[in-house]
Amino acid sequence: MNVIEIKNLTKTYGKSRGIIDVSFNVEEGEIFGFIGPNGAGKSTTIRTLLSLIYPTSGSARIFGKDVIESTPEIKKHIGYLPAEVFYYDNMKVKDLLKYSASFYKKDCTARINELADLLELDLNKKIDDLSLGNKKKVGIVQGLLHEPKLFILDEPTSGLDPLMQQKFFELLERENKKGATILFSSHILSEVQRLCDRVAIIKEGRIVKVDKISTLKETTYKKFKLETTKTIDADYFSLPGVNQFEAEGNKVTFIYKGNINDILSKIAGIELSNLWIEEPDLEEIFMNYYKKEE
Numbered sequence: 001m002n003v004i005e006i007k008n009l010t011k012t013y014g015k016s017r018g019i020i021d022v023s024f025n026v027e028e029g030e031i032f033g034f035i036g037p038n039g040a041g042k043s044t045t046i047r048t049l050l051s052l053i054y055p056t057s058g059s060a061r062i063f064g065k066d067v068i069e070s071t072p073e074i075k076k077h078i079g080y081l082p083a084e085v086f087y088y089d090n091m092k093v094k095d096l097l098k099y100s101a102s103f104y105k106k107d108c109t110a111r112i113n114e115l116a117d118l119l120e121l122d123l124n125k126k127i128d129d130l131s132l133g134n135k136k137k138v139g140i141v142q143g144l145l146h147e148p149k150l151f152i153l154d155e156p157t158s159g160l161d162p163l164m165q166q167k168f169f170e171l172l173e174r175e176n177k178k179g180a181t182i183l184f185s186s187h188i189l190s191e192v193q194r195l196c197d198r199v200a201i202i203k204e205g206r207i208v209k210v211d212k213i214s215t216l217k218e219t220t221y222k223k224f225k226l227e228t229t230k231t232i233d234a235d236y237f238s239l240p241g242v243n244q245f246e247a248e249g250n251k252v253t254f255i256y257k258g259n260i261n262d263i264l265s266k267i268a269g270i271e272l273s274n275l276w277i278e279e280p281d282l283e284e285i286f287m288n289y290y291k292k293e294e
Ligand SMILES: Nc1ncnc2c1ncn2[C@@H]1O[C@H](COP(=O)(O)OP(=O)(O)OP(=O)(O)O)[C@@H](O)[C@H]1O
Pocket: 013, 016, 017, 018, 019, 036, 037, 038, 039, 040, 041, 042, 043, 044, 045, 083, 187
């Protein structure tokens, strides 16, 4: 079942583009990564999903319901962490969280304490006295305290140190095992690669790819590293499917997409002292999508 269904969403801000014809689905129980560089349209898509802004055209459904028609009902079951969190600085953390919890018809005290313990957040501090990372933790607890069925997290790790990022990922994995579906936006590829089942890649407002991380990594490209006995001509590997070609002395590296036999017969034409064929990491795949249309 699809928890999120986005169909042909377009949002323009006056004359400037926000997102153009964005479509993808997130299935129940997935950890889904939404990846793209600054300004690509991640926050615009997420804000439209939450009906914080309205689309110029297209539609979106969450839990099978239209996001505009059923906003209050849907929101009860969503935990949202915005990219930037703003608070009334004078409040204590525990008072702010108590206030947030009052919107839900259940006692969230135990859950707040558990999340605060896990994230090492001092509930007795004033928001004003917190560092940026600790403010982010308040946002995380605020987003998760009502045990939502769907988490929508916009750049959740910015401001967290690596140890805290690790704890946060463990928390997400645990909540996912308990049944939560997670949509997670990021411009950091390694964290998406670690955590997510599938990703949508967005570039300049348009989705350029939706795929499983494993498919992106395994079937799309291969990374070749060669050591040759003699220096080869610079254009020896200028054939379709070869990208990111680099040669230094007798060492050659490139990424290849295409019929594996074609490239192997080309390699067979030179004398090698060593050869590695590896899966590229997500970063290299990502760069490829970004370079392709430039
Ligand atoms: N309120 C606004 N008014 C005008 N243009 C906007 C507004 N909000 C976003 N945009 C534009 O829409 C495009 C997408 O921005 P968006 O914030 O969705 O990107 P993003 O992928 O979330 O990037 P970032 O990681 O930097 O937040 C950008 O070109 C941005 O300048």
